[in-house]
Amino acid sequence: MGSGVRFEDYAAELLSRLGFRVIDRRVKVMSNGVEVGEVDLIAEDECGNRYSVEVKAGKVDVSGVRQAYTNAKLINARPLVLARGFSNDSSRALAEELGVRVIELEETVVLKPDELRAAVESAIYDLIDELANALVALMSMRNADDALEAIAQCGDWGCVCGRLGLSEDECGRWISGLRGELGLKASSLRALRAIVKLYMLIKGLHGANA
Known part of the structure; x- marks a missing residue:
């Protein structure tokens, strides 16, 4: 099992502890019948809101924020990113502007997975x-x-x-x-x-x- 899969398992467990329910993994993102991407996890919160979850082992940059936003829109879900913080102020500002929720793992864990x-x-x-x-x-x-x-x-x-x-x-x-x-x-x-x-x-x- 690759380290990426193990990290997704950890992310799924973390989401469960935070009140989410993981309902699917590695979901293909389609646009006009063409596969344009993949979402790491699909989760629901306690209110039934559905989230498109991107899992980043490192920090999320501007490109990652845009990807999370675009994929979420295409599957009619809310964008959510799990990452070790933002790569810079630009990525943080863009996430706030686009409404991309980012859970910073550095606030939750001390050790790497x-x-x-x-x-x-x-x-x-x-x-x-x-x-x-x-x-x-x-x-x-x-x-x-x-x-x-x-x-x-x-x-x-x-x-x-x-x-x-x-x-x-x-x-x-x-x-x-x-x-x-x-x-x-x-x-x-x-x-x-x-x-x-x-x-x-x-x-x-x-x-x-x-």
Whole structure:
């Protein structure tokens, strides 16, 4: 899949978050039976107004503004451009004159789409790695059933430590030691509970198949 298609996917998702509904993609623009262009996205707002959406990976210039306006008129829609701002004051002035709405991505996102995708992938891989390491550590723990059961059932650390009969000081040290043993960072009880429940599920499935 090309970077242009990925950027359109990102743009479609952004429009959805802004209240639009994407109803079509890559629509051919015809004039007197001749194909004269293509619109990246067709979207509707909450009032049912239809927009011809041009998606620009960079900044929109005068030519891009004119193209968006012309294509929108030919398909009887309102012109909308998603871009990283205007290339100059002339393009901004023309957009205002022609009524071309421009959503500036720099106001909405910090990372470029490929950078954002890479960051999300990296975070997911880190999470999977941490989860796998914690599961392996849990499998090697002995005499920890009471602690794991408390973690799985309690909604806060006070409940966990209360069920284990630990004082406040003992509880803090135990939590720190548990995180270190499982190779976890400053994980919340919610995250740890999810790991424990997954471990119990795997253990139960393994026992059922034994």
